[in-house]
């Protein structure tokens with residue numbers, strides 16, 4: 376199984392970083408091939424620019440987009456690891472989706488509507504929030520984020536979202552609670 380982790384957090388001491396490292400260890404322990412795209416560390420440019428559009432109009436794509444598309448193409452299973460910021464994706468990851476998941480690569484329009492071109496790939500989404508999970512669940516926010524993420528982005532492109540985990544109350548969590556959360560990550564990775 377060829378795994379790809381797309382990771383978006385600027386702080387190497389963050390809990391998201393610990394999640395990414397835990398996944399890395401678990402996937403490698405299973406002997407999977409693994410590539411990690413650490414978008415901040417790579418300095419990925421998230422702005423879909425006029426020059427991007429000009430290049431696309433001429434049938435070309437900028438090198439950084441082509442490179443990221445190769446990583447996606449080569450992966451069977453993609454795990455997205457990111458904190459929830461303002462009820463959605465951090466801007467760098469939103470911009471990655473804008474620039475990399477392009478029409479003709481990730482989706483297209485057919486006679487019957489949208490066709491997901493990333494069909495056959497599996498995805499897992501791992502999110503952390505400041506809000507405790509029951510609060511977010513009760514407010515309907517989890518349902519909304521499930522719909523935009525699973526259906527509106529990854530499912531739209533034909534990917535099968537096989538897991539979507541939320542770890543709530545992270546900033547106020549104890550070391551023991553964090554260990555429990557990482558243990559859940561290990562259990563999850565074991566299945567992939």
Ligand SMILES: Cc1cc2nc3c(=O)[nH]c(=O)nc-3n(C[C@H](O)[C@H](O)[C@H](O)COP(=O)(O)O)c2cc1C
Pocket residue numbers: 384389390391392458459460461462463503504505506545546
């Ligand atoms: C810019 C920004 C926006 C945030 N927006 C939300 C939010 O909408 N909902 C929420 O529950 N937490 C929000 N948070 C809190 C983060 O989700 C939380 O601190 C993070 O998931 C904890 O993981 P970390 O230690 O890896 O950063 C926000 C934090 C930042 C920095």
